[in-house]
Amino acid sequence: MLAQEFLVKLKEKTNLKISLKVKNYRSRIVSIVVSRFDKKICLHEKFLSSDEYIIQNLLDYCINQNKTSLKIIKNYANQNFFKNKIINEKIFFLKGICYNLQDIYDNLNTGYFDNKLNLKITFFKKPKYKKYRSITFGLYDDRNKLIKINKILDNEFIPFYFINYVVFHEMLHNLHPVTIDNNRRKVHTKEFKEKEKTFPYYNEAKEFEKKFIKKGKIDGWA
Ligand SMILES: [Zn+2]
Structure with a gap:
């Protein structure tokens, strides 16, 4: 549903002047400010993709501040988009300036994993590096099934194959x-490394990585 459609539904239910904003709140679901003449409603954007039942309860809460409705929409929010606080706090930079992580992830999932992986992906902000040696x-993050990609790669000087x-x-x-062998943690197992080499641009990527780390910057890099 579009915000515009929701606004139309709200207006059908009241004579007050209504304004509606949609936000990507961190932990709030809706805010309602009422004066004698108008009502300002600010809604978590995720509600716009909920079903008719939730929409009805949302309308009811926005118009009448109905407590039962509030309970229902709160539960919905907790189950659907505040499920995992840790993720929600950081959510989500998918579209960089150059590269769209979701597209990249989806393509790889289709091409190499039979669409079997069910992971989330986001950019993380690049820390300030003095050198790139430890980049x-x-x-x-296995607990959250979340891939985090350094925002530094969202740059036209980074080849597409490399971010892929x-x-x-x-x-x-x-x-x-990760496996534990003789008390040693192995993050990149033999099987991992073998599979990694099946990436068509593996050699180019490794070559680029080396150059990048060595030079501390790449040609044309700002
Ligand atoms: Zn690794």
Whole structure:
């Protein structure tokens, strides 16, 4: 549903002047400010994709501040978009300036994983690096099933194959968990490494990575 459609439904139910904003709140679901003449409603954007039942309860709450409705929409929010606080706090930079992580992830999932992986992906903000020697291009957080990609890769000087390679690498971490062998943690197992080499631009990517780290910057880099 579009915000506009929701606004029309609200207006059908009251004579007050209504204004509606949609926000990506961190932990709030709706805010309602009422004066004698108007009502300002600010709604969590995720509600717009909920079903008719939730929409009805939402309308009821917005117009009448009905407590039962509030309970219902709160439950819905907790189950659907505040499920995991940790993720919600950081959610979600998918579209960079150059690269769209969701597209990259989806393509790789289709091309190499039979669409079997069910992970989330986001950029993380690049820390300030003095040198790139210890740079982390990507991370995989198994608890949250979340891939995090360094925002530094969202740059036209980073080849498309390279950011694809980094995402591919992090996706493999989901398939090949850490093993413990003789008290030693192995993050990149033999199977992991073999699978990684099947990436068509593996050699180019490794070459680029080396150059990047060595130079501390790449040609044309701002
Ligand atoms: Zn790794």
